[in-house]
Amino acid sequence: MAKCSFCGDTLRPGTGIMFVKKEGAALFFCSRKCERNLRGMGRNPAATRWTSAFQKEKEHGKGIEKGKAEKQAKKPEHKGKQAKKGKR
Numbered sequence: 642m643a644k645c646s647f648c649g650d651t652l653r654p655g656t657g658i659m660f661v662k663k664e665g666a667a668l669f670f671c672s673r674k675c676e677r678n679l680r681g682m683g684r685n686p687a688a689t690r691w692t693s694a695f696q697k698e699k700e701h702g703k704g705i706e707k708g709k710a711e712k713q714a715k716k717p718e719h720k721g722k723q724a725k726k727g728k729r
């Protein structure tokens with residue numbers, strides 16, 4: 642059975658949308674939502690939270706989540722008022 646090209650869900654026979662590109666590559670979509678996200682808005686499945694591609698990236702630890710967490714960890718803590726109180 643075909644899998645959705647965006648979210649990765651398996652398509653039941655007789656359901657979904659098949660889109661064939663000019664070069665002959667076929668894309669399968671379970672819903673219009675998935676089609677719009679990939680073709681219309683050009684979103685990356687690995688960067689979209691509700692897809693299985695994103696979950697796989699998260700499991701391997703290479704995903705965007707880890708990058709975000711690292712960025713947050715590097716942020717300096719807010720010390721503004723506490724530092725002033727210490728000097729006085």
Ligand SMILES: [Zn+2]
Nearest residue numbers: 645648671675
């Ligand atoms: Zn889908």
